Amino acid sequence: MKLSELLQFQEIVIQCHDNPDADAIGSGFALYRYFLDQGKQVRFVYGGRNRITKSNLVLLVSELQIPIEYVETLDHAPELLLLTDCQYGESNVTKLPMQTLAVIDHHQVSGKLPELSEVRSNLGSASTVVWSMLMDVQYPVNRHEDIATALYYGLYTDTNAFVELSHPMDKDLQETVYHDKYLLTRLRNSNLSLEELQIAGVAMLKYEYYEKHRYAIFKADPCDPNILGLISDTCLSVDAIDACLVYSMTPQGVKFSTRSCIREVRANELAAYLAEDLGGGGGHLDKAGGFLQNDLLKAAYPNYAEADTRHREYVLTTILRDRMSAYFESTDIIIAEKAKLDLNEFALYEKQPVEVGFVKATDLVEAGTNILVRTLEGDINLVAEDESYLMIGIRGEVYPTIKSAMEKRYRKLETPYHPTLEYDPIVVNKENGARISLLPKAQGCVTVGNVEIYARELTRAVKVFTRWDRDNYMYGKPGDYLATRVDDLTDIYVIEKTIFQETYRKR
Ligand SMILES: [Mn+2]
Numbered sequence: 001m002k003l004s005e006l007l008q009f010q011e012i013v014i015q016c017h018d019n020p021d022a023d024a025i026g027s028g029f030a031l032y033r034y035f036l037d038q039g040k041q042v043r044f045v046y047g048g049r050n051r052i053t054k055s056n057l058v059l060l061v062s063e064l065q066i067p068i069e070y071v072e073t074l075d076h077a078p079e080l081l082l083l084t085d086c087q088y089g090e091s092n093v094t095k096l097p098m099q100t101l102a103v104i105d106h107h108q109v110s111g112k113l114p115e116l117s118e119v120r121s122n123l124g125s126a127s128t129v130v131w132s133m134l135m136d137v138q139y140p141v142n143r144h145e146d147i148a149t150a151l152y153y154g155l156y157t158d159t160n161a162f163v164e165l166s167h168p169m170d171k172d173l174q175e176t177v178y179h180d181k182y183l184l185t186r187l188r189n190s191n192l193s194l195e196e197l198q199i200a201g202v203a204m205l206k207y208e209y210y211e212k213h214r215y216a217i218f219k220a221d222p223c224d225p226n227i228l229g230l231i232s233d234t235c236l237s238v239d240a241i242d243a244c245l246v247y248s249m250t251p252q253g254v255k256f257s258t259r260s261c262i263r264e265v266r267a268n269e270l271a272a273y274l275a276e277d278l279g280g281g282g283g284h285l286d287k288a289g290g291f292l293q294n295d296l297l298k299a300a301y302p303n304y305a306e307a308d309t310r311h312r313e314y315v316l317t318t319i320l321r322d323r324m325s326a327y328f329e330s331t332d333i334i335i336a337e338k339a340k341l342d343l344n345e346f347a348l349y350e351k352q353p354v355e356v357g358f359v360k361a362t363d364l365v366e367a368g369t370n371i372l373v374r375t376l377e378g379d380i381n382l383v384a385e386d387e388s389y390l391m392i393g394i395r396g397e398v399y400p401t402i403k404s405a406m407e408k409r410y411r412k413l414e415t416p417y418h419p420t421l422e423y424d425p426i427v428v429n430k431e432n433g434a435r436i437s438l439l440p441k442a443q444g445c446v447t448v449g450n451v452e453i454y455a456r457e458l459t460r461a462v463k464v465f466t467r468w469d470r471d472n473y474m475y476g477k478p479g480d481y482l483a484t485r486v487d488d489l490t491d492i493y494v495i496e497k498t499i500f501q502e503t504y505r506k507r
Contacts, residue, residue, distance in 0.1 A: 001133075002133070003133050003137050006035075006082065009040070009079040009100065010040060011078045012035050012042050012080045014044045015044075015047075015081060015094075015096060016028045016046050016085050017046070017086035018092045018251075019092065020057070020085075021157060022158070023085055023125045023126050023127050023155070023157060023158040025057065025068060025150065026125075026126075026155075027085055027126035028044050029044065029064065029146075029147065030130050030131070030147045031084060032066075033144065043078075044066070045069045046071070046094075047072060047073075054224075056187050064146045064149060064150055065146070066150065071096070073094075073096060074096050074097055077098050077099050078098055079099050080098070081096055081102070083102070083103045084104045084130065085105060086103075087103050087107070087111060089110075090252070090295065091295070092251050100116070101114040102114060103118070104133070106120055106128065108278075108279055108296060122280070122282075122422070124159040124165040124282075125154050125170070127151040127153075127155045128155055128169055128170050128173050131173050132173075142178045145178060148178050155170060156184070157225075160225060160226055160228070160229040161226065163283065164229075164284070165283060166282040168374045168379075168423050169423060191224065196227050199220055199223045200223075200231050200234075203218050203219065203231050204218065210324075210325070213243075213328040215241065215245070215265075216241045217245045217247075217320065217324060218245070218246040220248040225257075229257050229287070236259040236260075242260065243261070243267070245257070247320060249312075249313060249316065253279060254279075254320075255291055256291070256320075258270045258271045259288075263471055263473070264333065264473070266288075266475075267283060267287055267288035268288040270327055271283060274290060274320065274327070275290040277296065278292040278300060297316075297319075301315065304319065330461055331461040333465070334463070334482075336467045336491070336493075339492055341492070343454060346484070347456065347506060347507075348452060348486070348506070349452070349455050349483075350451070350452050351450065351452075351453070351503055352503055352504065353446050353448070354394065354446065354502070355413070355446050356393050356410070356417070356445060356446075357391070357417030357439070357443060358390065358417075359442050360388075361400075362384060362388070363441050364438075365427070365434075365436070369431055370429075370430040371384050371428065372430055373390065373428075374425060375425040376395070376396055376422055376423045377397050382400055388400060388401075389406045390427075392425065392438060392439070396421035396422070396423060396425055398438070409448065410445040411445060412443065413444040413446060417442040418442065425437075426438060451485075453484065453486060453504070455484075455504065456481065456482055457480075458477065458479065461478060462476045462482060464476065464494055467492075479497045480500070481494065481500045483500075
C-alpha cells in the first residue's frame with residue numbers, strides 16, 4: 001500500500017494500540033502530520049483502560065506537541081480509520097467505528113487484513129514502516145525535526161536502544177534521520193521508574209540455570225522492555241552464564257531479550273528460534289530480542305489459551321523452557337576440517353545455470369574509496385578497487401569478487417538486472433556519506449561450467465563451522481541442505497531450502 005492511496009479519504013482517524021508506547025505514538029504522529037499537510041481532516045487517538053502516564057512518553061508528547069487524544073469511542077464512523085503499530089481485532093486495540101479500515105504494522109499478521117494494509121513483520125518498528133512509506137511518497141521527513149525525532153525514538157525504544165535491530169531498513173532510518181539529540185538524551189534518562197529498577201532487582205533473585213549448556217532463564221514482572229536488556233546484560237557478565245533469556249508478560253504478549261557470549265550460540269538466531277510461528281525475533285550476534293503475540297500463542301498452544309491469567313504464566317514458562325532446551329539439544333555441530341561425512345546418505349546434484357547481477361565497483365565510487373555494502377543479510381565493509389566487482393544474487397545478497405574470477409565463472413548478458421527484493425541493496429560511500437542504490441547500475445550475467453555437489457536434506461538443525469571462517473557458523477534448519485563439493489569433501493556448507501530447490505538438480 002502507498003500512503004497516496006489513502007488520499008482519497010477526507011476524514012481520517014489514526015489509532016494506535018491501547019497503552020501506547022513510543023513506537024505507536026511516533027508512527028501515528030508522523031502519519032498525522034503527513035495527512036494534515038495534504039489538507040485532510042485528521043485526528044490521532046488511542047483507547048483502553050489507561051491513559052499515558054510513563055514519564056518518557058509524557059515528555060515525548062509534550063515536547064513534540066503530539067496531538068494524541070484519549071477516547072472511549074468516536075461519535076460517528078470516520079471515512080477512514082488507520083491503525084498503526086497494531087491490527088484490527090487484537091485484544092489491545094479498542095474497537096472504534098469506521099467506514100473503511102487501513103492497517104500499518106510491523107508485527108506478525110494475527111487475523112484477516114483489510115485490503116488497505118502494509119504489514120512488514122521483519123522491521124524493528126512501526127516507525128520504520130511509516131518512515132519508508134513517507135520516503136516512497138517523497139515526504140521530506142528530515143525537514144521536520146519533530147517528526148524525525150518521534151520516528152527515531154520509536155525505533156530506538158522498540159529495539160532496546162538499537163541493540164536488538166537487524167533489518168537494513170531499520171539501520172537506514174537510524175543513520176539518516178536528523179533527530180533532536182538533546183531531547184533524545186532527556187528521554188533516555190527518564191525512561192525507567194524506581195519501581196522498574198526494583199523489578200530488575202527482583203528478577204535477578206530467581207533464575208533457572210542449565211549447567212550442561214551454561215544458559216539461564218530469568219522472568220521479570222511486567223515492565224518496560226528496556227529493563228529486560230538491562231537484566232540480560234548484567235546476567236551475561238556472570239562467569240557461569242554463556243547465554244541467557246529474560247522475558248516478561250505484557251497485555252499484548254511476551255517481550256524477551258536474549259544474550260550470548262560464545263560462538264556456538266547466536267543471540268539473534270536464538271531469538272528467532274524462540275519466536276518461530278509466535279511472533280518475531282532478531283538483532284545482533286551477541287544481543288537480540290523479540291516478541292511473542294498473545295493471539296499466536298493461543299493458536300499454537302491450546303493450554304495457553306485455556307489457562308486463566310495466573311496459570312497462563314506457568315504455561316508460558318514451560319513453553320519457553322522447552323523451546324530453549326530444544327534449541328540447545330536438537331542442533332548438531334559440524335566442524336568442516338574434522339568432519340567425516342557418510343556419503344551413502346548424500347545424493348549427487350548439479351548446479352543449474354542461474355542469472356545473477358553484477359556492478360563494477362568503480363561505476364559507483366572512485367577507486368580506493370572505503371565503502372559499506374548494505375543488504376538484507378547484513379553490512380559488508382570493503383575498499384572499492386579498480387578490479388572489484390559486486391555480484392548480486394537472487395535474494396539480493398551481495399558478494400565481492402575480482403574481475404578475473406568473475407569472468408571465469410560467469411558470462412555477461414546485455415540485459416539489466418533488477419529482481420524484486422524485500423530490500424534493495426545499497427552502497428554507502430564512507431568518505432562522504434553518499435548512499436547509492438546498486439540495482440539501477442546492475443547488469444545480468446549467467447554462471448558457466450558445471451559444478452557438482454553431494455547434498456542431503458537436513459532432518460535436524462546443524463551449525464557448520466566451514467573451513468573459511470573459524471569464528472562464525474552457517475546455520476541450517478531441518479529442510480535445508482547440507483552440501484559438500486565433489487572435488488573437495490572438506491568444503492562443507494549449508495544451502496537454504498528454496499535456493500537449493502531453485503539452483504540444483506539431481507544427477
Ligand atoms: Mn512497535
